[in-house]
Amino acid sequence: MKIWSYSRPFTFHGHSCEIKVTLTQSETISSLFIDNFLVDEQYIKYTDGITIFVHPLRTPSGFEAKVEVGYFNWRNVGIAVTENGRLVHESHPGEDLSYGEALMEDLYGMKEHASEAGESKWAQNKYSIYADLGLAALFFIVSKVTGDLVLAAIVGGVTGLGLIVLQRFVKADLLGGFAVFGTIMLAISTAFSLVLQDSYWVQMKSTALGLFTAALFMADGLLRQGAYFGARFERYMPGPLHHNRLAIGMSIMGIVSAGGNYVVAENFSEDFWLMYTTFLDFPIFMLSFLVILRWARKSEGATA
Template identity: 35%
Template sequence: MASGWTSSTKIDAILALSAPARHSGHDVRLQIDAHFTGWESRLLIDGVAVARQWTGLDAADPFANHGLAATLSDGRELVVECGFNSMLGTGAAAYVDGRLLWESHPGRPIALPARMQALANPERRAQSQAQMAHLKRNWPAMACDIGVGLLFYGVARLSDLPTAAITSAVAGIALAVVQRFVKVDLLGGLARFGIIMGLVSAGLAIAFQDDRAVMLRSTIMGTLTALLFLGDAALGGRWLGKGLANYMPMAMNRRRLALGLGLVGLASAAAEQGVIWWGGKDAWLNWTTFIEMPVSLVLIMLMMRWARA
């Protein structure tokens, strides 16, 4: 089992203060190993492990403090409490017969900060697991959407935008055909939207044979979509907001979700229009392929935080 990191702390002067002088030469150490699946603490006296404890990350409280106990040669009880006091930092305190004799961080509690404790509580961990399951379920569709976008970028670089639009539309149709023969969802919300946009681009390319018409398609569609979301928000999120909220891994306020997506859509359309007018084809390709998605994701994450019920 691979360790993420190991912490070794010498517990200075515990025995010298708590036991007769003949014990003062003993070396008392605490070792803490963080693994990918949990963490382990060990109490060593003169290099010999006398106590150890393990807590897995799947435990009810994965960051609960450990209590390592050992009986000294004179019969008294040594107890070492240890645990995390930050994301990667640990603390410890030693007691002999219940009396505190040593602290690694005097006056500082051996506990995670309140904000980190909130992240580690069972409810929050259950939410994180649900979000990971949601992402695992949707990653093939997201990969298809990104793949179609990269195909559009590559063909546009090698030829022109109308050819790229037609090529990506054909790829989208091919995905729809493949979907009929596989169980994995290839046409989730993101991928389906990309295919629809590709068909719109192909239609504009065939109708006008013009680069600017292809570039304007996402601005036009984005603006219309944003206006639909804003209209739905004005009505309380009854349709679009409600439909999207059903697919979210956490509870959402339907009206705020629709309003937030409408505003993000308008902002994205405005930014893209600016790139078209002042940057041209190459700038637009770089923006839509590499920059627009991460920027939009950040805005959507902030919006979702605001829209939580």
């Protein structure tokens, strides 16, 4: 399923050419068209990272070149056409198309330097991650089976509160590093669904609570240098991070996510919103999160 696409048209020796970059749920696809005919297509799965696509360009009249396609910032794609070693076209002149690759190299470097820490953190937090995924799946399944978003929200909230009770009787960490805060937010979320028993407000809950949470993260990052949220989020991450930057970055991401939820809820069907909030926003979240990690990562030798 297509989530987003970019179109970068250009002309090469009288031929109408176009690069189309398509983002799906699982991969990025780059396609080269010459005179409306598909001549080359490449793809990379999100799990394999981000790369610069290089398309061979050969026109029917015999001219040859190569087309490089890559991210020049966290949200936009550009192209560069080179013929015989000479740059003949740029969609965004002067931009560095290797931004995405550099981002992934930074993250892979962080992973290599902290592989043991990452494994220990996964072992420490895997049950809380399973619990989060289970709650999301439960909300989606109940919504699809019953067609009632209010009921799904209440069932999810009650189940989440049940996990808090269960935590008292099991050794596995089901709540992660946000036990107190998570309990409070889950209680607020459940109360929200019970008081405002309307499908529209169930959809708006992510926006309202998202903005509220983003404000708390921003306050923590600016006023307390990330001492609460930033420090707790770091326990999930491989490698040391600046707590204040992590908290501020998560706040910005929360604001963007809340805005996206509002736009989808206001302009699309309830079924599409359910699909979006359960599945489609994940690639956007991951790309944004990678940018935040790059910004928040401590350089080697840094202590603060």
